[in-house]
Structures are given as C-alpha cells and as structure tokens.
Amino acid sequence: MACLGVLSSGIVWLCLSIIFMILPIAISDEHENDRQALLCFKSQLSGPPGVLASWSNASQEFCNWHGVTCSTPSPRRVTAIDLASEGISGSISPCIANLTSLTMLQLSNNSFNGSIPSVLGLLGQLNNLNLSMNSLEGNIPSELSSCSQLEILDLSNNFIQGEIPASLSQCNRLKKIHLSKNKLQGRIPYAFGNLPKLEKVVLASNRLTGDIPASLGSSLSLTYVNLESNALTGSIPQSLLNSSSLKVLVLTRNTLTGEIPKPLFTSSTLTDIYLDENNFVGSIPHVTATPLPLQYLYLGGNKLSGTIPSSLGNLSSLLDLSLTRNNLTGSIPDSLGHIPTLELLNLNVNKLTGHVPSSIFNLSSLKSLAMANNSLTGELPSNLGYTLPNIKTLILSNNRFKGPIPPTLVNASNLKSLYLRNNSLTGLIPFFGSLLNLEEVMLSYNKLEAADWSFISSLSNCSKLTKLLIDGNNLKELDLSHNYLFGGIPEEVGNLINLKNLSISNNRLSGNIPSSLGKCVALESLEMQSNLLVGSIPKSFEKLVGIWNMDISQNNLTGKIPDFLSNFSLLYDLNLSFNNFEGEVPAGGIFRNASVVSIEGNNGLCARTSMGGIPLCSVQVHRNRRHKSLVLVLMIVIPIVSITIILLSFAAFFWRKRMQVTPKLPQCNEHVFKNITYENIAKATNKFSSDNLIGSGSFAMVYKGNLELQEDEVAIKIFNLGTYGAHRGFIAECETLRNVRHRNLVKIITLCSSVDATGADFKALVFQYMQNGNLDTWLHPKSQELSQGKVLTISQRVNIALDVAFALDYLHNQCATPLIHCDLKPSNILLDLDMVAYVSDFGLARFVYNRLTAHEDTSTSLACLKGSIGYIPPEYGMRKDISTKGDVYSFGILLLEIIIGSRPTDEKFNGSTTLHEFVHGAFPNNIYEVVDPTMLQNDLVATDVMENCIIPLVKIGLCCSVPLPNERPEMGQVATMILEIKHAASNRHVRLS
Known part of the structure; x- marks a missing residue:
C-alpha cells in the first residue's frame, strides 16, 4: 500500500510537471499566432508611409504596433484593431479570423475593397464591427450571425448589395445596426423586431422595398429609426406608433401612403418626426392639449391638404416645424405663435392666404421664419426687429406684402x-449698418425708394454681407433692380471698392453716371438699363x-462710345442700345463680334464696316469707292484660287491614301472576355425587336x-459596320475597356465578334443594363416623365458631377497610358438604380502616347475625330491636337447643363450666345434666375444651397469651359473642388434635396 501511495504521488507530480512545461509553450503559440495573423492581414494592404511601418516582421512585440490593443495581464492577446481614417487600401484578409480574442475591428473611412470575409463569423468575442466608409462589395455574410457578442454593426457607406440576412436577428446583443448608403435590396427582416436590446436602426439610402415590419417597434430599447431614401411602401406600422421608447423617426423620401397617423402626435417620447417627401394624403392630424416632448416635425413634400x-x-416643446411644399390652404393659425420653444417655422410653397398672425412675429425664440411662395398679405410689423431678437433667416419672398420694411x-x-x-413693399430702404452678421438681402421686384441713398454707406459696415444680393467687410453684390429708386447715383458708390456686381436697372434714376464708379476695379457686371441717366460714359x-457684362441701355446717355471698351479682353456682353450715342463705333475687340454687342437705337452712330444696320461712316464710304475695283477683283480671284487649292488638296489626300499601306490598328484582345455568337445576341434581343431598342447613335x-x-x-451595343468609322469605334471601345477599370466607368460583360445570318461581319459589346437610363433623359424629361416625378435633386446632381469627375481624373491621370474620352455628353452618362x-x-x-510611340496611334490626328456639337472644345475646330483639356x-x-x-x-x-456665355452673364448675382427651376422649389433651399453649392x-x-485650353484646370483639381463642395454642404448640414 505504501508503494502504491508513493507511485500515485509520483504520477500526480509528473502530470503537474508536464502541464507546467506545456502551458508556456501554448501561451507562446497563441502569442505567435496573433502576430502572424496581423502580418498576414497587413500583407493585403497599402497606405501612406508610416501608417503600418511598425507592423514589422522583425518586431516581436505586436501590442505596440499602431492601432493594435492587447489584453492585460499575460497572456497578451489582440483584443482591438483601430485603423480608422488612415488612408489604407486593399482587401480584408480572412487571416483576421485567427485573432480569436478580438472584440473590436474598426476600419472605417479608408479604401478597403473586395468582399467582407465570411470567416469573421468565427470571432466569437467580437462586439464592435465597423467597416463603414470604404468600397466594400458583395453581400453581408450570413455567418456574422455567429458573432454572439456583437453589439455594434456598422457597414454604412459602401457598395454592399443583396438582401439583409434575417439571421442577424440571432445576435441577441445587437444594439446598433447601421447599413445606410449601400445597394441593399429586398425587405427589412421582420425578425429585427425581436432583438431585445436594439436601440438604433439606420438603413437609409438603399433600395429596400416592401412594408416597414410591424414588429420593428417591439423592442423596449428602440430610440432611433432612420429608413430615409428607400422605396418602402404601405403605412406606418402600429408598433412604431405605440413604442414607449422611440425618440427619432426618419422616413423621408419613400413612397409611404395613407394619412399621417394621429398617435404620432400623442406619443410621450417622440421628439423628432421626419415624414417629408412621401405620398401621405389628407390633413395634418389634430393633437391633444397634453404637453408632448416633440421637437422636430417635418411633413414637407407630401400631398397634404386642408x-x-x-x-x-x-406641441409646447416643438423646435422645428416644416410643412413646406404641400397644398395647405387658408390662413396661418394664431396658435402656432404660442409655441414658446419654436426656432424654425417653414411654410414655404403652399397656398396660404391672409395676414400673418401677430403672434408669429412675436415668437422671441424664432431663428428661421420661411413663408415664401404663398399669397400672404398685410404689412410687416413696425417693431419686427424687437419682437424677433434671435431671428437669423427671414424669408418672405413671392407674396403680397405691402408697406415699408420696418426700420x-x-x-x-x-x-x-x-x-x-x-x-409690393414701399418706402425707403433701411440703414443696415448695425447688422454685422448680415450676409444676404434680396429686395428686388418691389416698389422701394431711396432719395439720398444713405443706406449705401451703411452696407460697408456689415461685416459678413455677401448680397444686397460682401465678402469680408465690403459689398460685392448690390441688386436693387425693379424698384422705384429715384434721384442721382451718389459718388459714395465708388467707396465700395470690392463691388463685383451692381444691378440698379429698372428704376427712375437720373443724372450722370458717377465717375467714382471707376474706382470699383473689381467690377464684373454692371446693369443700369431702363433708367433716366444722362451724360457720357x-x-x-x-x-x-x-x-x-455691361448693360446701360435704355437711358439718355450721349457722347462717343469710348475706344477703351475695345481693349477689355474679358468683356463679352455689351448693351449700349437705345441711347443717344454718336460718332464712329470702335472697330477692335468686342466690336468685331456683332452678336455680343447691341448698339441699335442710337441714330448718331456710324461704323467703319457693316454692323447690324448701323450706317457706314463717310470716310469708310470714300475708301470703299477708291478700292471698288480692287474689291471686285478680289471677289472674283479669291474664290477661284480657293476652290483650286481645295481640289488639289483633296486629290493629293486621296492619292496618298491609295498609295500608303493601311495603318495597323490596335487589336482587341477578345480572349479577355467570353465571346458569344450572333445567335446569342439575336435571341437575347428577341430578334432585334424595336420594343427592346433603348438608344441609337451614329455608330x-x-x-x-x-x-x-x-x-x-x-x-x-450593336455596331453599324456599314457606317464609316464604326469598325474603328468597336476596336477603340474594346481596347479601352480592357485597359481601364474604375467604379464610374461602364463595365463590359462580354463581346461578340462574329458574322450575322447573311455572312456579314457582326460586332457587339455587352454591358450591365442601367435601370435609370442616361443623364440626358433626366435633365430633359418628357412631360409625362416630369409628371411622374422624374426630376433630379440637387444632391443627385452633385453626386453625378462628382462621379463623372472621378472617372475623368482616372482616365487622365491614373491610367498607365492616359486616355481622352472625346465625346463626353449627358447621353453618354449612364445611371444605375442608385x-x-x-x-x-x-x-x-x-x-495619349508619348513622342516615341505616337506613330503607333494614328488617332492623334483630328482628321477623323468626331464629337457632339456643343460639347466639342473650340480648339478642335482650329485643328489643334486632342488633349485632356x-x-x-x-x-x-x-x-x-446639369445646373441650368x-x-x-x-x-x-x-x-x-453660347451656354457658357449665357451662364456667365447671370453669374453670380442672377444665377438663381437661370438655374433649373426644378431644383429650387423654395427660397429656403435657395438660401441654404445657392451660396455653398450651386x-x-x-x-x-x-x-x-473657358476658350483657352491652358486656362482650364486639370480633372484632378476639378474632382477635389467638387468633393470639397459636397463635404462642406454635408458639414454645414445644408439640405441639398
């Protein structure tokens, strides 16, 4: 027995010894496995110098690597990777799944591409997965449902498609689901309503369809739901209406129908309701007198009536109330003026009538009051500046207000x-000098007066004024047109030395044009037409x-037209018509182009050459007589010589073409794509049925x-090979598409290079079908399409412009061999479902080949270059070489075209005129008059967007689009500028839609 006891003790001691020997080895293996997993993950990545420099194979202590967090104490395992906003690109390696202790993976705001590895479902400890703001594609892996500890899932701002896996509802700890701005489709999983801890659901800007799940409001933790910009239908489910925790509900821009449920206005928790731009009908529900926490209520852009x-x-806690763009009628209820917290009231674009209740103008909390585009009447209260002490934005345009502007x-x-x-405002323009924050003032098209113009001197005191219509401390734009201003223009106007645009047309101004205006050397546009001005320029x-731009027409000006006007190289629109100018019209500069100069209605003028009905000056007439014989000779000789030269040139050209060997064209590598047959194409198009025809061009x-x-x-795309240039077009397009790859370039699926049923050559290219057609059909919709809501929002226009700029920047600056498109126009811009x-x-x-290889591509010549009228740069008409410019x-x-x-x-x-000249003439102070009116539905949009976006x-x-190529920016600069505009609008929360 004693021997057995000794033996047992020995075995125990031996086992313990083995365990203590193996344990450090196992810990060491886990440590090394984590290090190798990190190095494997890094091997698929690239980024700015220094970001991943510490991730070195020579470094054993990976817990000190940038972005890596480890557990403490030993054994030290990787628990978090945070590489957000580091400029990293590449794919997410499946090796990441070997980090079995990982609790957080934060890779947002980078350029990761490819798909989300399904093996992430093996990370059983993961509670925070953030892959937002990348370029990830593919589906959401259903395997993520195995991440039982997952609390935060953020995959927003990617290109993820497919349906949302219903299996995600197995992650019972999920609190926040953020999948917005992807290409997700299908229905919202019904089982999301069964997640007991769900707090926030953001699925905005996808293409989700169907009804909002009735279960969604079941969670007792749910506080935030954003389903904006999808294609959801049906009504708002009762569960959301009865939710005891929901605070924010955003359902903007869907196709929800029915009436707005009354329970939304009796909820004891809801603070923000955004239902604008749906198809709700009926009237706004009446609410009870019980105080509610509601703060933001947006119902604009529906079909509400009554x-x-x-x-x-x-609604005693309401901060923002927006009812814009409905069909609301009647008067504004006095009760709205008794919401003590109200900061924004937007009633733009309705059919409201009558006087504005005095209680509205007494809301001391108001910061923004917008009631433009209605039929409101009455006078503005004389004490308005005292009763609205916090007002920042006051928009009352396009109504029937009368009386003075309250001083x-x-x-x-x-x-x-x-x-x-x-x-119909009258009286004197107030002295604005004490308003140091003033930026925009629009007073045109009223009946305002100004005898001594003392208000002008006040404008330079407004430290932020940009419009009257002033950057820094000085006025830049002054628009007082279409009023009843009288008297002389004061010399003080010359003190506005940064003035760029002055419009005082259509008034009753008299006297001379002040010479002090010449001190405004920054002036770009001057409009004084339709007044009673006298004297000379x-x-x-x-x-x-x-x-x-200078328009001083329809006055009583006299004297000669100054010669210095012909030296103004930037002047492209000059209107001097219907005055009393006399003498000889200057011959150089802008006066060479009769289409941009208007001088009719000045009976004392004469011209050296024929100029739009202006009689020839006597000197010129005598000169014509002396040289009559020479002119006749030239009229006969020049045409004969010209025709002879042209005929000889054609003969030489065709002789050379006949004698020279046909140049070798770049060959399309058809093995890159899976080739299909003519029969495949015929079957796919139902034998080329006209019902399937969606577009046609010259080739x-x-x-x-x-x-x-x-x-x-x-x-x-089936090429008309009987058309000259079509075969070369097929080769050029095929050659191009196999050499370029970018998310904003159309992708080729396959091709057909075969013969048709008659044995003739047959060429076709197959592309992804774009459900929204081309940009031209959106910019210029037919009447029935317009009635169906086929209108581009400002946000969509900005995004489209940015997409095209990115594509051209890639073609010009990022391809191995730069590429020039040569036919950019709206019909060649395709739009997918998103x-x-x-x-x-x-x-x-x-x-674009360099000089050593230029002989390999005969296309550098413009001899056969075609394009589309209106979009071809002017230098191509002068046979200049093609270029990226x-x-x-x-x-x-x-x-x-997108904006106008x-x-x-x-x-x-x-x-x-041209489109460029037309827009330039309105830029910037009158630009709102020429932009596409479907963009600017109300003055509030104009206020928010015009200055910072349009x-x-x-x-x-x-x-x-300036005429000289070397004055145009590069597409890389252009893309950066548009991106900054988009980000600035987003950062300022500018509403672009």
Whole structure:
C-alpha cells in the first residue's frame, strides 16, 4: 500500500510537471499566432508611409504596433484593431479570423475593397464591427450571425448589395445596426423586431422595398429609426406608433401612403418626426392639449391638404416645424405663435392666404421664419426687429406684402438672410449698418425708394454681407433692380471698392453716371438699363478691365462710345442700345463680334464696316469707292484660287491614301472576355425587336436583352459596320475597356465578334443594363416623365458631377497610358438604380502616347475625330491636337447643363450666345434666375444651397469651359473642388434635396 501511495504521488507530480512545461509553450503559440495573423492581414494592404511601418516582421512585440490593443495581464492577446481614417487600401484578409480574442475591428473611412470575409463569423468575442466608409462589395455574410457578442454593426457607406440576412436577428446583443448608403435590396427582416436590446436602426439610402415590419417597434430599447431614401411602401406600422421608447423617426423620401397617423402626435417620447417627401394624403392630424416632448416635425413634400390645425400649438416643446411644399390652404393659425420653444417655422410653397398672425412675429425664440411662395398679405410689423431678437433667416419672398420694411429690423443683430423680393413693399430702404452678421438681402421686384441713398454707406459696415444680393467687410453684390429708386447715383458708390456686381436697372434714376464708379476695379457686371441717366460714359471706366457684362441701355446717355471698351479682353456682353450715342463705333475687340454687342437705337452712330444696320461712316464710304475695283477683283480671284487649292488638296489626300499601306490598328484582345455568337445576341434581343431598342447613335444601336449566361438584364451595343468609322469605334471601345477599370466607368460583360445570318461581319459589346437610363433623359424629361416625378435633386446632381469627375481624373491621370474620352455628353452618362453615374461610349476615345510611340496611334490626328456639337472644345475646330483639356471643356459644358437644365444646342443659344456665355452673364448675382427651376422649389433651399453649392459648381463649370485650353484646370483639381463642395454642404448640414 505504501508503494502504491508513493507511485500515485509520483504520477500526480509528473502530470503537474508536464502541464507546467506545456502551458508556456501554448501561451507562446497563441502569442505567435496573433502576430502572424496581423502580418498576414497587413500583407493585403497599402497606405501612406508610416501608417503600418511598425507592423514589422522583425518586431516581436505586436501590442505596440499602431492601432493594435492587447489584453492585460499575460497572456497578451489582440483584443482591438483601430485603423480608422488612415488612408489604407486593399482587401480584408480572412487571416483576421485567427485573432480569436478580438472584440473590436474598426476600419472605417479608408479604401478597403473586395468582399467582407465570411470567416469573421468565427470571432466569437467580437462586439464592435465597423467597416463603414470604404468600397466594400458583395453581400453581408450570413455567418456574422455567429458573432454572439456583437453589439455594434456598422457597414454604412459602401457598395454592399443583396438582401439583409434575417439571421442577424440571432445576435441577441445587437444594439446598433447601421447599413445606410449601400445597394441593399429586398425587405427589412421582420425578425429585427425581436432583438431585445436594439436601440438604433439606420438603413437609409438603399433600395429596400416592401412594408416597414410591424414588429420593428417591439423592442423596449428602440430610440432611433432612420429608413430615409428607400422605396418602402404601405403605412406606418402600429408598433412604431405605440413604442414607449422611440425618440427619432426618419422616413423621408419613400413612397409611404395613407394619412399621417394621429398617435404620432400623442406619443410621450417622440421628439423628432421626419415624414417629408412621401405620398401621405389628407390633413395634418389634430393633437391633444397634453404637453408632448416633440421637437422636430417635418411633413414637407407630401400631398397634404386642408388647413393648418390650430392644435399644433399644443406641441409646447416643438423646435422645428416644416410643412413646406404641400397644398395647405387658408390662413396661418394664431396658435402656432404660442409655441414658446419654436426656432424654425417653414411654410414655404403652399397656398396660404391672409395676414400673418401677430403672434408669429412675436415668437422671441424664432431663428428661421420661411413663408415664401404663398399669397400672404398685410404689412410687416413696425417693431419686427424687437419682437424677433434671435431671428437669423427671414424669408418672405413671392407674396403680397405691402408697406415699408420696418426700420427696427436693424435691431435684429443676429440677422443673416433677408429675402423680401417680389412683393409690393414701399418706402425707403433701411440703414443696415448695425447688422454685422448680415450676409444676404434680396429686395428686388418691389416698389422701394431711396432719395439720398444713405443706406449705401451703411452696407460697408456689415461685416459678413455677401448680397444686397460682401465678402469680408465690403459689398460685392448690390441688386436693387425693379424698384422705384429715384434721384442721382451718389459718388459714395465708388467707396465700395470690392463691388463685383451692381444691378440698379429698372428704376427712375437720373443724372450722370458717377465717375467714382471707376474706382470699383473689381467690377464684373454692371446693369443700369431702363433708367433716366444722362451724360457720357465716364473716362474712369477705362480702369474696369475685369468687367464681363455691361448693360446701360435704355437711358439718355450721349457722347462717343469710348475706344477703351475695345481693349477689355474679358468683356463679352455689351448693351449700349437705345441711347443717344454718336460718332464712329470702335472697330477692335468686342466690336468685331456683332452678336455680343447691341448698339441699335442710337441714330448718331456710324461704323467703319457693316454692323447690324448701323450706317457706314463717310470716310469708310470714300475708301470703299477708291478700292471698288480692287474689291471686285478680289471677289472674283479669291474664290477661284480657293476652290483650286481645295481640289488639289483633296486629290493629293486621296492619292496618298491609295498609295500608303493601311495603318495597323490596335487589336482587341477578345480572349479577355467570353465571346458569344450572333445567335446569342439575336435571341437575347428577341430578334432585334424595336420594343427592346433603348438608344441609337451614329455608330451603333443599343438594345435591352437577356443573355442565358447572365442573370440580370444587359445592354447590348450593336455596331453599324456599314457606317464609316464604326469598325474603328468597336476596336477603340474594346481596347479601352480592357485597359481601364474604375467604379464610374461602364463595365463590359462580354463581346461578340462574329458574322450575322447573311455572312456579314457582326460586332457587339455587352454591358450591365442601367435601370435609370442616361443623364440626358433626366435633365430633359418628357412631360409625362416630369409628371411622374422624374426630376433630379440637387444632391443627385452633385453626386453625378462628382462621379463623372472621378472617372475623368482616372482616365487622365491614373491610367498607365492616359486616355481622352472625346465625346463626353449627358447621353453618354449612364445611371444605375442608385443614381450612381457611369461614363460610357468610348468609340472615339484616344490614348495619349508619348513622342516615341505616337506613330503607333494614328488617332492623334483630328482628321477623323468626331464629337457632339456643343460639347466639342473650340480648339478642335482650329485643328489643334486632342488633349485632356478637351475633355475638361466638355465636362464644363456638361456641369453647366446639369445646373441650368438647358442643352448647349438649344435654340436660345443659336447665333447670339453660347451656354457658357449665357451662364456667365447671370453669374453670380442672377444665377438663381437661370438655374433649373426644378431644383429650387423654395427660397429656403435657395438660401441654404445657392451660396455653398450651386454658385461654386457653376464657377467650376465656367472655369472648365473657358476658350483657352491652358486656362482650364486639370480633372484632378476639378474632382477635389467638387468633393470639397459636397463635404462642406454635408458639414454645414445644408439640405441639398
């Protein structure tokens, strides 16, 4: 027995010894496994120098690596990786799943691509997965449901598609689900309502369909639901209406129907309700007198009718109330003026009538009051500046207000924007000098007066004023047109030395044009037409060398037209008509182009050459007589010589073409794609049925079809090989698309290089079908399409412009061999279901070869270059070599068309002006008059967006489309500028839609 006891003790001691020997080895193995997993993860990545420099194979202590957190004490295992906003690109390696102790993976705001590895489901300890703001594709792995500890799932701002896995509802600890701004489709999983700890659901900006799940409001923890910008239908489920925890409900921009449920206005928890831009009907529900916590109520852009319920005044905690763009009628209830907390009231674009209740103008909490585009009447209260001490934005344009502008407004020290245009206001313009925060004032189209113009001297005191319509401390834009201003223009106007745009047209101004105006050397646009001005054009105007537009027509001006006007190189629109000018019209500069100079109605003028009905000066007549015989000779000889030269040139050209060997064209590597047959194409298009035809051009026709090898519909471009240049277009497009790859370039699926049923050559390319067609159909919709809501929002236009700019920047600056598109226009910009833009049609594209290889591509010549009228840069018409700056010009015209909504070939531009000149003439102070009216539905949008988005975009379009190529920016700069505009608008919470 004693021996057995000794033996047992020995065995125990031996086992313990083995355990203590193995344990350090196991711990060491786990440590090394984590290190190798990190190195494996790094091997798929690239980034700025230094970001992953510490992740070195020579370094054993990975817990000190940048972005890595380890557990303490020993054994030290990787518990968190945080590499947010580091500029990293590459794919997420499955090796990451070997970090079995990982609790947080934070990779947001980088350039990760590829799909989300399904093996992430093996990370049983993971509670925070954030892969937002990358370029990830593919589906959401259903295996993520195995992450039983997951609390936060953020995959927003990627290109993820497919349906949301219902299995995610197995993650019972989930608190926040953020999947917005992807390409997700299908229904919202019903089982999300069964997640007991769910607090926040954000699925905005996808293409989700179906009803909102009735179970969604079941969670007792749910506080925030955002389903904005999808295609959800049906009504708001009762569970959300009865939720005892929900605070924020955002359902903007869907197709929800029915009436707005009354329980929304009786909820004891809801503070924010955003239901704008749906298809709700009926009237706004009446609410009880019980105090509610509601703070934000947005119902704009629906089909609500009836009057505004007086019971809304019971919402004693309300901060924002927006009922814009409905069909509300009647008067504004007095009860709205008894909400003590109200800061924003937006009633723009309705059918409201009558006087504004005095209680509204007595809301001391108001910061923004917008009631534009109604039929409101009455006078503005004389004490307005005292009763609205916190007011920042006051928008009352396009109504029927009368009486004076209250002088007390100068006491509203926070006032930034004052929109009173297009009313019937009378009296003197107030002295604004004490409003140091004032930025915008619109007073045009009223009946205002100013005898001594003392208000002008006050404007330079407004430290932020940008418009009257002033950057820094000085006025830049002054628009007082279409009023009853009388008397002389004061010399003090010359003190506004940073003035860029002056519009005082259509008033009753008299006297001379002050010579002091010549001190305003920054002046770009001067409009004084339709007044009673006399005297001559001041000599001091010769200093205004930067002026673009001058209109002093329909006055009583006299004297000669100054010669210095012909030296103004930037002047492109000059209107001197219907005055009393006399003498000889200057011959140089702008006067060489009769289409941009108006001088009719001046009976004392004469011209040296024929000029729009102006009689020839006597000197010129005598000169014509002396040289009559020479002119006759030249008229006969020049045509004969010219025709002879042309005929000889054609003969030499065709002789050379016949004698020389046909140049070798770049060959399309058809083995890159899976080739299909003519029979496949015929079957896919139902034998080329006209019902499937979706577009046509000079080289090809495009059909919609279904290929057996492709699950989704495709677009099939069939080349008309009988058309000269079509074969080369096929080769150019094929060669281009196999050499480039970018998310905003159309992707080729396959091709067909075969023979048709008659044995003739047959060429076709197959692309992904774009459900939203091309940009041209959106910018210029037919009447039935417009009635169906086929209208681009400002946000969509900005995104489309940015997509195209990114694509061109890639073609010009990031390809191994730079590529010029040569035919950029709206019909060649395709839009997918999410309105992402893709540049297409590379039939005229040209690679830019260096001098050593230029002989390999005969396309550098413009002999056969075609394009689209209106988008072709002017230098190509002078047979200059093609360049990337040509694409920049086309982009500039395209951008202007996106904002203005007019084609460069519209009849209004024929002969007299161009799209560039038309926009330039309105830029910037009158730009709101020429932009696409479907963008600017109300003055509030104009206030928020015009200065920070539209005007900067128009400026980019004008810079890109200037005549001289070397003055145009590069597409990399253009893309950066548009991106900054988008980010600035987002950071300022500017509403772009």
